[in-house]
Amino acid sequence: MSSRPDLDEIPRLDLAELPMAADRAVGWAALRDAGPLIAGDGYYTLARRDDVLEALRNTEVYSSKKAFDGLGSPLPMVPIAFDPPEHTRFRRILHPFFSMQTLGALLPSLQQQAIDVIDDIAANDSCEVVQELAIPYPSQVFLTLFGLPLEDRDRLVAWKDAIIDIGLLDSLDDADLTPAIELATYLTGAIAEHRRSPGDDILSQVLTGSDPLDDGEALGLGYVFILAGLDTVRSAIGSALLMLARRPGVRRLLCADPSQIPVFVEELLRLESPAPLIPRVTTRPVEVAGVTLPAGAKVRLPLAAINRDGSDGISGDELVMDGKLHRHWGFGGGPHRCLGSNLARMEPRLVLTEWLSRIPDFEVAPGFDPLVEWPAPSLALPKLPLVFGSGEHGQQ
Template sequence: METSASGGPITDEWVERHFDHLSPELARDFHPTLARARAKCPVAHSDQYGGFWYATKYEDVLRIAQDWKTFSSELGITVPNLGAGMKVLPVTIDPPLQRTFKRLINVHFTPAKIAPWEEPTRRLVTGLIDDFIERGECDFMKDFARPYPGLAFFDLALHAPSDDLDEVNHYATMASLPHIEESRDCLMKLAGWISEFIERRRKEEPRGDVVDAVMNAEVEGRPITHEEVIGTVQLLVLGGLETTAGVLGAAMQRFCEHPEILEELRANPERIPAAVEELLRLDGSFICIGRTARHDVEFEGHQIKEGEQILIYWASANRDEAEFPDADSFDLDRTSNRHIAFGAGPHRCVGSNLARMNLRIALEEIAQRLVDVRLQPDADIDFHSTFNRAPLSVPITFTPGPRS
C-alpha cells in the first residue's frame, strides 16, 4: 500500500495539503503520486517544512520557470534550504547577472565545441563495458552509469585528475540527497575539492577550457571572486554527474522490463536519438527545482505571497497528458516532444548538448553489445528522489560477450 512520510496511506489530503518532496514513500511511488496531483491539485500548498507551494502541470511549470521577475532563483532554491553557505552559480542568481555567468559556460558546451569529445567518449564507454561484459552480470549503476559521466566530464571538460573521480562522484551523489545527514557535509567537501583543484589549475599552463574561462572572468567590471569560481564549477559537477547517471539507470530498468525497446534500437540504431528524447522525457533525473515569489501574485486562482517558495516539477510536466498524449508510454514515433527535462527559461541546463551526446553514445554501444538484458532475480530497484532522481542500484544479467 502507498504510504506517506508519517507511515499512513498516501491520501488525497496528503497530496493536497501535506505533500513532502523528501519522503521515501514519494520516491517509491513517484510518478503515480504526481499524476494524482496533476488531476486533483495542479497548484497546491503543503504545510511541510514551514509551508511551500508546488506545481505539477506542464503549462504552469513552464510559466513559472520563464517568469524570473516574479519567481526568483536567488531568493530561495530549495525547500528546505541546505544552508551550506556556498551559492551554486549561476543557478542561484537571476538575470541580468545570471546571464554573465551563463555566457562564460555556454560557449564551452556548444555542439561544435563538444564534437571532438565523441571519439574519446566512445573509447571510454567501450572500456567500461569491456570490464564486465565477459561476466554476464553487473550492477549497471556501479559499473557503468555512475562512473561514465564523471570520467568523461572530468577528463574532457575539466581536465581534472581521474584519480579523484571516485571521491568527487561520492560527494556529488550524497550532495543530491538533502534529506540524509551526510548531504551537507559532502556538499562542503565537494566545494573544498573544487577550491584545491582551482588552486592547482592556477599554477598550470592555460588549457583554453571552461575552467580557464571561469577563473579569469570579469563580473560587472571586477575580477570574479574565488567563491564565485567554486560555485560555478560546483554547478558543472552537480549538474553533469548524477543527472546523467540517473537517466541511464532508469533507462536500463526500462530496457529490462521492455526488451523490445533495446531490440528495436539494435536493429535500427538511427532511432537512438529519438529514444534519448523519450528517455529524458519519461525518466529525466532532474525532477524539480525551487523558486521564491518576489511579490504577492495570484497564480491559477491561488494567492502566493511575497517570500513564499514553490517547487516546480519538471518530471511531472513531462508526463502531463495535456501536452503529451499517452504520456506514460515510451513512443519512438512521438511527433511532438517538447519535454523540459533540462529545465526551461533563463536557467535551462547549459550541459544539454553534452548530456545528449553521452546518452546517445552509451545507447549505441549498449544496444549492440548487451544482449538479453534482464534484472537479476529478486532485484528491488530503489530510487533516491529529491531534486535529482536516480536508482541506487540496477543489478542485471545478460549474455556474456567478448571484449572489444
Template sequence: MSEIDTLPLVRYEDLPMARDRGAGWAKLRELGPVLYGDGWYYFTRREDVLAALRDPQVFSSRTSYDEMISPVPLVPLGFDPPEHTRYRRILHQYFSPQTMGALLPTLQRQAIEIIDDISDRSESEAIADLAVPYPSQVFLTLFGLPLEDRDRLVAWKDAIIAVSLATDLDSVDLTPAAELFGYLTEAVAEQRRSPRGGVLSDLLHRDEPLTDAEATGLSLVFVLAGLDTVTATIGMALLELARNAELQARLRENPALIASFVEEIVRLEPAAPILGRVTTRPVTVAGVDLPAGSQVRLPLGAINRDGSDAQSTDHLVLDGKLHQHWGFGGGPHRCLGAHLARMELKIVVSEWLSRVPNFALADAHVPEITWPSATCALPSLPLRWENEMP
C-alpha cells in the first residue's frame, strides 16, 4: 500500500464553501494535517503551511505556464529565488506605501465618480457596478494606459480565466488571450518608444530595465491575478456591511476603524484562498513522506480561521488593532500588490459609506460564492437602500 492510500481523501469541490467559508475550512482541517485529492497534497496545520511558504527551495513556485494563456514568463509569480529576488528588488519601490500614497488622490477621485453615479439610485448590483470596473481602472492608471480601454480589458480577462478553468480545451476560444497579449505587447512597445507616466514606462527606462517580454509578463500577471482578487474582496466587504447595519454605523462614526475592517475581510475571505507549490525533493510533513515533484496546496483561508489564537476566529475582530494574518500569503512570494490592494479597499469602503445611506441585501437574495474557483468571489451582490441619507 502506498503512502497516498493511507491519507484522508478530500474532494475540493465538495467542501461546503458556497455560503459559509468558516464551515468549509473547518471541514478541511478536521480531515487531518495532510490530505490527498485529485493529485494534490493539502496541508491544513498553520505551522506546516507557513514552513512551506517560507522555503521556496523545497516548495517551489516555479511554474510552466501554458503557452495558450501566456507565451511570456509571468513575472514575478513563476520564479523562485534568486530570479524572484531580483524581480522583487526592482518592483518593490513601485508598490511601496510611499509610492502608492502618491496615487491616492487619483484613485480616490475615480472611486468617487463611480460611487456617486451609483448613489443617485436606490439599488445596485455592486459587483458589476463597482467591484469589477474599479480595479481595472486602477491597473490602467498605474500602468499608464487609457481608461477608455477598461471594458475591453475586463472582457479579455474574464474570457481568459474561463479558458484556464475549462475542462474541454478543444472547444475553447483562444481569441481573447491572443487579443490581450497583443494589446499588452503593443503597450510595452509603444512605451518603450515614447515613455509615459506610470509603472510600465519606468520599468522600461530605468537603469536596470525589464525586457519587453518581462514587462509584458508583469502586465499580464496584474491583469490575471490582480484584478479578480480585488474584485472578490470588494464584494466580500460590501456583503459584510450589508448584513450588519450596526457595523455600517460604527465605521461611519469612526472611520479610523476602516483599516482594521479591511484587514479582517482579507483574513476571513482571502480572494486567493489556496496557494500551489511543487516539492523539489523528498520531504516529510506531519509524518507523511512526500516525493519530489509532489503538487501541494496551501489553504490560507483555513489557517486564518484555525482558532490557534484569539484573532483567528470565524468572526470579525474589530478592536482597533491590525492583527497578523496570511490573507496576502507569506514568505518571499507574499503578494507584491498588497499595499495597493489595501488602498483600493480602504478607498472603496470609505467612499461607499460616506455616499450611500444605510444599505442591505436585496430581498430574498442568498449570497453564494462560485465554488470551486481560483478566487472566493460572489458572482453578484444586489444591494438596496432608501435614496436619502439618514
C-alpha cells in the first residue's frame, strides 16, 4: 500500500535561494528541479505546466480575489482582485479600450514619445537605459492613456516604487502607507476632474460609458495600471536591450528586417517574463502532485518557469527567431489573462523600432555585470549602462 505525501513532506525552497539574478535559465531550472510542488515563503509553488495551466483556468478553486491584498491599494484592484462573475463585468467594460483598434488611435502619440526620448539618448555615446528610457517611457504612456499631465511623471514613479516596496513587506503593520495615500489622493482628484470634463482618454471613457465604473472601481483600475503595468514594461525594455546588446547577430537581423521585431518581443516575453510569478489563494481543498492543499492556501504560479520547461521545441532556454509568433504564458491564461497584453507588446515594439533605427550598435558598458533584482515582483534590471559604437561591435 503506497503512502501519499503530506504537507510536511513537500520540498522547501525560498525564492531568495534561487540563482536567478545572473541567469534565469539556471534559476527557473532550479525551481522546476526542486519538485512539482514546493513550499516556501508562506506559499506553495506549482512547478509543472499542467498544474499551472489548470490553476489559471479554474478560478473557482484558485482565486485571484484575496491574492492582491498586500500592495497598499485602498480599494480592490480592478480587475485582478475579482473573480467571475464580478471579474467578467470588468473585463467586458475594459476590453474595448485595450483592443488593437483603440490602441492604434493612440499609436502616433506613443510613437512620438518614444522618438523624443530616444532622440535625446542617441545624441550621446552612452546611456543608462533604466533611468533614461525603461522607467520614463511607460510612465508617460500611462499618463497619456489616462489623460493626465506628462509633467506628473516623476512623482508617479516615486509613488509606484514606494508602494511596490510596501508590497514586499511581510506585514503592513509597521509600513509607512503615506505613498499609497498620496497616490490614492492624486487619482481621486483625477477621477473627479475627468467626470467634470471628460475627454477621449481611457479614464474618461470608463467613467462615462454605458456601464460606467464608480469612483472606487476607477481608483482600483488606476492602481493596477501603475503597479502592474509600469514595472512590467520597464522590465521588458531593460531585458530587451540587454538581450540585443549581447546578440549582435540578432541586432543585425532586426535592423535589416524590422518586421521581425514582433517575433523578438514575443520571445522576450517568453524568456524574460516580466510578471514571472502570479499569486492565487485556494477556495477549497485541492490535490496537486498527490498532495492535498487546504482551503486558504497561498499559491504561486511560475509563468516564467513553465515558459522554459523544455516541453516542446519552442519552450526551451534559447531565443527562437524563426519568423513565427509562438504561444507562451508570459501573460498568464484563463479568465485573468493580462488585459493589457496588446499594450505590453506595443510599447517594447515601438521602443525597439525607434532605438534600432538610431542606435544599431551598442554593448553593455565594460566591467558592468547586469543582475536583475531578485526576489522581486518583476525581473527588472536596476541599472543597465550601454555604450554605443560606430559599427565595429555590430560586425562581430
